[in-house]
Amino acid sequence: MKLLEGEDIRLTRFQTGDMESYRSFLDDATFARNLSATPYRFLSDEKINGMLASDAHETFRFAVRRTDAERLIGVVSLEDILWSNGTAWLMIGIDPSEAGKGYGRKALQLLLRYAFSELNLERIQLTVFAYNERAIALYERLGFIHEGTYRQFLKRDGIRHDMLLYGLLRTEWEDFYD
Template sequence: MPQDLRLRTLEKDDLEFLHKLYNDPNVMDYWFAESHYSFQLIKNRFENNLESTEHRQFILCSNGERIGFVGLFSISQRHRNAEFAIMIDPGQQGNGYAEPATRLAVDYAFKTLNLHKLFLHADKVNEKAIHIYEKVGFQTEGVLREHVYVNGEYHDLVTMSIFQ
């Protein structure tokens, strides 16, 4: 694991970093969203989610430097599951952060939140990400054919999960 890699709670002073990620088409294409987020929208969402029990949002850091963002969304206490999502700053991609960051999030979900299952959605063309998820223990549950529209074409969406 890269030295000093950790997840810390998303704070207000991280919103500029998040704004940069949310407006990068190379990042947002894999989140199946348009890369068009105003800073005010990001700030409003942050403020509206401060007391939410349905989301946990983290900044991935290494030696005090922001590396990426990790989120657990739609946390269901009743069903004990949540959706996992991650984005690594494009300037930090290829440095081996994604796998240990995913492991940190899985550990938090299972050991702290006592969730039973984490699931995620990945673009089938994102083979590197799928490989990392498989190394961590995620398994494919199914494929939704031509489910997302990215850069003028439809892509298959792979649904994966891991159990506690």
């Protein structure tokens, strides 16, 4: 079994040239606004490189690539890991031009297998803005449970939006994937 490789998706280290691809994703306002609550803006190359290069003990960040190509099509990560509690925050961003092709689902399946089987984590959590219905559907298809709502957390285009908290426990993942 290849730990970080599936049928047509693999998780890899970042390579020379990935920063330019990731910059193009972040320059897409819809992508950036689904990823972050901060106001949309263009980020410096230094900031983007810092995001991709994190080797912190509490962060595992991977490039998402198709198995038949080297081009970066996304980023997934486990962040702010609390090792003593076995918990981590999940983040995913897929190239907008590759959205809807199942790559996000496959990348998260690989990341969850890695989180629970290799890192021996007990809980993966994430937040998602309520307007990001496509992501919510994906998380629920993968077994994540809606655990809470940060009411009116975010204001975008003059409208208040909730931010939702989702979690997945190791036992739920094991039951879901048996």
